[in-house]
Amino acid sequence: MRRLAVAVCGLFLLASHPAFAITLKSCHVPEVKEAVLCGVFEVPENRALKGGRLLPLKVVVLPARNKPAKEPLFFLSGGPGEAATEAAPGFVGPEWLRKEHDVVFVDMRGTGEGTKLQCDLGGSDADPQEYIEPLFHEGAAYAACAKQLAKSADLTQYTTTIAMRDLDELRKALGYGKIDLFGGSYGTRAAIVYLRLYGKNVRVAMLSGVSALGDRSPLYHAAAAERAFEILAAQCAADAACHKAFPDPKGDLDAILSRLRARPMPVTITDPHTHKKLTLMETAPAFGDGLRLMLYDEDTGRRVPLLLARARAGDFTPFAELALDHGRGMKESIALGLLLSVSCSEDVSRIRPEEVAKETAGSFIGDWRVRGQMAACSVWPTPARPADYAAPFIADAPVLLISGNLDPVTPPRWGEEARKYFPDSVHIIVPGAHVSGSDCIADITRRFIETADPKRLDTSCVAKTKLPPFVVK
Numbered sequence: 001m002r003r004l005a006v007a008v009c010g011l012f013l014l015a016s017h018p019a020f021a022i023t024l025k026s027c028h029v030p031e032v033k034e035a036v037l038c039g040v041f042e043v044p045e046n047r048a049l050k051g052g053r054l055l056p057l058k059v060v061v062l063p064a065r066n067k068p069a070k071e072p073l074f075f076l077s078g079g080p081g082e083a084a085t086e087a088a089p090g091f092v093g094p095e096w097l098r099k100e101h102d103v104v105f106v107d108m109r110g111t112g113e114g115t116k117l118q119c120d121l122g123g124s125d126a127d128p129q130e131y132i133e134p135l136f137h138e139g140a141a142y143a144a145c146a147k148q149l150a151k152s153a154d155l156t157q158y159t160t161t162i163a164m165r166d167l168d169e170l171r172k173a174l175g176y177g178k179i180d181l182f183g184g185s186y187g188t189r190a191a192i193v194y195l196r197l198y199g200k201n202v203r204v205a206m207l208s209g210v211s212a213l214g215d216r217s218p219l220y221h222a223a224a225a226e227r228a229f230e231i232l233a234a235q236c237a238a239d240a241a242c243h244k245a246f247p248d249p250k251g252d253l254d255a256i257l258s259r260l261r262a263r264p265m266p267v268t269i270t271d272p273h274t275h276k277k278l279t280l281m282e283t284a285p286a287f288g289d290g291l292r293l294m295l296y297d298e299d300t301g302r303r304v305p306l307l308l309a310r311a312r313a314g315d316f317t318p319f320a321e322l323a324l325d326h327g328r329g330m331k332e333s334i335a336l337g338l339l340l341s342v343s344c345s346e347d348v349s350r351i352r353p354e355e356v357a358k359e360t361a362g363s364f365i366g367d368w369r370v371r372g373q374m375a376a377c378s379v380w381p382t383p384a385r386p387a388d389y390a391a392p393f394i395a396d397a398p399v400l401l402i403s404g405n406l407d408p409v410t411p412p413r414w415g416e417e418a419r420k421y422f423p424d425s426v427h428i429i430v431p432g433a434h435v436s437g438s439d440c441i442a443d444i445t446r447r448f449i450e451t452a453d454p455k456r457l458d459t460s461c462v463a464k465t466k467l468p469p470f471v472v473k
Contacts, residue, residue, distance in 0.1 A: 020173045024061060031089035037061040041106065041173065043166045046157050053154075056114040057166060060085045061174075062092060062103040071180050071203045072102035073449075074167065076194075078185030078209075078435070080160070080342040081334035083111045096446050101180070106170055108190070110158040110338030117153060117337025119145035123328060128271065129280055131327035132320070134289040134368045135336075139375030142340065146380050149337050156383040158341035164194040171201065180449060181205040184435040185410065186342075189213075192418065199395035204452045206445055208402040209410045209435040212417040213390040216347045218370045219355065221409060222363035225292040228408035228433070229253070229304075229364065232295065235467075236305050242470040246305035252312040253291070253364055260284040267316045272325045280324065282316050288365040290323030293330065295408035296434040300326075303471045344377035345385045392420065399425040400448045400457075404436040406467075426454035431467050440465050 020041065027038035038060050045053040064070070075091065077084040084105040091103045110117040121138050123131035136142070149155060167190075171179055180203055183191035188207040195202055211217065233249045236242040246252070259265075264283040271278055280286075294300045294307075300322065307319040351374065360367040399422040403415035415427045428444065430436050440461035448457055 020169045022059060022170070022173045024059065027060075029060060029085070029088055032092050034092070036088070037063060041166075041170050043109070043169060045109075046154055047162075047165075055109050057109060057170075058083070058085050058107045058112045058114075059170065060088045060105045062088060062098060064102050065099050069102050070100045071178050072104050072174075072176055073097065073180045073182055074104045074106075074171070076167075076181060076183035076187030076190045077105075077108070077111075078187050079111070079334045079339055080108070080186045080190075081111055081336065081339040082186075083107045083116075083335075084187075085112065086333075094442070094446075097449070101449075104170075104174070104179075106167065108163045108338070109166060110153075110163075110341065111335050115153075116335050117149055117155070117158065117341065119149075119336045121145060122331040122336055125271075125274055128278055128324060128328075131331060132280060132286045132290055132323050133283075133327075134285050134365070134372060135331070136340075136372040136376045137285065137368060139372050140379050142376040143379035145337060146340075150381065155337070155341050155381040158338055159345055159383045159385070160190050160193045160342055161197070161386060161389075164190060164197055167194060168198050168201065177201070178203040181207075183207050185209045186211060188410075188418075189215075189346075192421065195395040195397060195399075195421070196393050199397055202395070202397040204398045204400070204449060206400045206402070206448065207415075207418065208441075209407060210401055210403060210415040210418050211410050212414040212421075214417050215410065215414050216350045217343060217409075218373050219347075219351050219359050221292070221369055222360040222365045222367070224411045225295060225365055225408040226363040227411055228295045228301075228406050229291070231406055232301055232304060236470060239470055241472050242305055245472040246309050249305045249308050252305075252308040256287060256308065256311050257284050257364060260287055265316060267320045269317050269321045269324065272321055273328060280320055282320060285366070285368040286323070287311075287319070289369065290319065290326065292365055292408055293326040294322060295406065296326075298404075298406060298432045298436065298467055301406060301433060302468045306471050306473070340376055340380045341383055343373065344380045345383040346389060348374055348377040349382060349385060350390070395422055396424060397422070398448075398452050398454050400445065400454055401425055401427040402436075402441060403427065403429050404432045404434055405429055406431070406433040407436075409434055424454060426457060426459070428459055428462055430462055431465050438465055 022039045022041045024037040024039040026035045041057045041059050042054040045055050088105050109115050181191045189211040261284045264281050266279050267282045268279045311319050356367050401415045403412035412429045
């Protein structure tokens with residue numbers, strides 16, 4: 001297996017695939033002290049057109065410290081719409097991984113510099129209200145964004161299937177044979193598609209926060225968030241200190257939403273980012289979506305009963321400040337145009353309008369998100385979806401599936417569904433939330449990469465993992 005070769009001039013040349021090539025140079029990336037390798041991998045936007053537009057995909061490689069290295073680990077980011085290379089700093093530290101494995105990051109088409117499909121919707125410091133509103137609540141207003149982006153991009157060429165073809169071409173250009181995959185959130189969907197198309201090229205795969213092919217996002221967001229909140233409320237009831245301080249989180253939430261549906265409330269806060277005073281209009285949809293985002297993380301989730309109690313008592317400020325911070329982080333990190341190109345084709349096109357009421361009934365976020373995204377997709381150029389996109393398949397690679405019991409978007413049901421694709425797999429349900437991490441999970445992942453044997457993994461540490469305590473004051 002060919003590996004990274006150091007040229008005398010200091011360039012790292014990786015080439016020889018007849019159609020594609022890439023040259024990596026020593027570089028520095030933000031928050032990483034050591035030199036790493038960077039390059040640009042050009043792929044055709046539309047492979048059916050000769051001489052068409054080329055897309056420059058940014059690539060970052062953290063080279064293994066020992067040579068020859070073992071199989072490289074390819075990281076697949078979330079969203080869809082997050083730039084994978086921005087996650088590189090988080091992979092510098094694990095010495096056990098960096099000792100023997102290159103770690104490879106490539107920005108999926110539509111996410112990084114030179115290809116980013118970004119819409120001027122979704123919030124800004126000049127319009128912070130949009131940061132707290134549900135994603136795509138603007139609905140058909142995305143027609144203007146599609147028209148603008150279509151001046152330079154063919155929006156029908158931005159799908160998971162096409163992006164995974166890019167990834168496999170990069171694998172060849174870098175001279176790798178088999179690779180390891182790590183995907184989180186939407187990155188698990190990308191990994192599943194890659195395994196379906198190129199499973200023979202995968203040694204092992206780790207999928208955390210699993211979005212199986214049957215997960216037609218965002219149809220099931222409401223039920224997943226409601227499930228996570230109900231579990232959280234039950235945990236609070238079982239915790240003496242939490243129950244004493246907050247005897248009825250569900251009643252608090254119901255009362256808040258009833259009040260906001262009748263009359264939205266202006267809330268003056270200090271912006272956690274700009275530190276300026278501003279006034280937001282707290283609406284029922286904004287409050288519900290803010291709560292949903294707080295449940296993504298077990299640390300902020302443990303503050304939820306306190307925040308609800310304060311809001312019910314009339315103090316919305318701490319909730320609104322945290323919701324603004326979370327909303328800004330999400331909407332600034334995701335290329336919304338890419339998210340639409342992927343989701344309109346692969347998920348929303350499979351949602352039947354008559355399903356929405358049933359799947360969102362009784363939930364605290366209701367149908368706001370799914371109907372908003374369906375409206376946006378109604379005016380978005382929808383890429384073609386392979387006819388067998390969601391059809392069952394089998395991949396032989398060993399797979400480690402990780403789900404968070406408190407996950408408000410990809411609950412364990414989807415990890416269980418994904419097991420059907422991977423006969424050589426194990427599904428671990430951890431106490432945490434979305435793409436949850438802990439020393440226990442890090443150790444299980446290390447042993448899985450070393451042994452490539454999911455059936456013999458010792459997962460006993462999962463039962464001993466404790467969630468953070470509830471914040472009661």
